[in-house]
Amino acid sequence: MEYDTYAPVGYDRYAPVEHDTYTSVEHDTYAPAYELQPARLPRQHAGAAADTGGGVGAAGGRAEARRAARRREGAERPDALRRLVPQALVVAFLAGGTSAFVASDKAVKLSVDGVPRTMHTFADDVTELLEDEGVEVGAHDLVAPGPGAELASGDEVVVRYGRPVALTLDGQRRRVWTTARTVEGALRQFGVRAEGAYLSASRSLEIGRAGLTLDVRTERAVTFMADGRERTIRTNAATVGEALAEAGISLRGQDTTSAPPGSFPRDGQTITVMRIRGTREVREEPIAFDVVRTEDPSLFKGTEVVVRAGEQGSRWVTYFVRTVNGVRQQPRRIAEEIAREPVARWVKVGTKEKPTSVAGADGLDWDGLAHCESGGRPAAVDATGNYGGLYQFDTQTWQALGGSGRPQEASASEQTFRAKKLYVQRGASPWPHCGGRLRG
Incomplete structure (x- = not known):
């Protein structure tokens, strides 16, 4: 069976996109690095000499202690500066990297077959986003915006998978594709008028990725001419016979219709009901006799003498005579029987000069x-x-x-x-x- 390619209407990147209704709570489960608390620099401690002695004995001892304290303080200051400068550089580097990080990260919404989720991504376009998320699309699938479209923070990307449908519409079968997820949505995409139509599946039935088989018979106007009356009905019947029953018209005996009872009734079609009555007639018909000629040399040429006269025979012939809506048709021979055999005529023909x-x-x-x-x-x-x-x-x-x-x-x-x-x-x-x- 041939495939019809269904090309759904493209989506504008900034146009609103209709989704099936879902109840979901959207929250961001990804926390970028720039939202973390900056690391604290290590606190600098000025070491103090522990006074372990009981008291200062002499003035020389106290002076020496003061000189030692000053030497220790002078030695600790360069070490503190040396530790502070690299940490300051790291803070400055982190501040610049965070700015670049913020510029590349985007918050987008991705809806795959009606299931939406919000995410952060570094992808530059739709194709890269789908590859990163492992979403594969084919020739019959819908992607909006289209593959290759650039992404910006706040964009929404919609993916709808194509589904094959073996559609029989008013007796005509074909294979088509749809991105709708329900029978009703598929009918809207196909432009099928479903009001009053017969559907082999419920309108709310979800269409799986494997597709489905769908028989649709739309409502049609059919006119019947029967028994001198005209009747027009609206029907979604599959055959002329079904529509005939809906119109309240019955066929009896050899009655039939101008369109075969098993054919599909078309919109606007006029169908004539033919009331057929048949009778048998028996007729007697003659059978011609044969003429047997024999030469006689005793008779002059041109002279003929009948030796025995011929006799006609007869037969009984049975005809079937049919009337259609009261009009007599050509009789049809259906049987015959010989009633009396014919008798041949004998003739002598002269040959004498x-x-x-x-x-x-x-x-x-x-x-x-x-x-x-x-x-x-x-x-x-x-x-x-x-x-x-x-x-x-x-x-x-x-x-x-x-x-x-x-x-x-x-x-x-x-x-x-x-x-x-x-x-x-x-x-x-x-x-x-x-x-x-x-x-x-």
């Missing part, structure tokens, strides 16, 4: 007769429908002459051939109006 001449009729003007009877059209049929072809045969006469079917369905050469045969049998009488054309 047709004769083209008939003795006693070949020299006549058959084209003139055809033009008079039918206008020279082989498929012509008279107004009554009883006569057809070039020579206007009736069907009974045609078949008596060996023709099959109807005369207008035969070729022009076969019609002329059978007309010649008719002429040999009956002369020109079959054509009382046009028969004279045969002689020219």
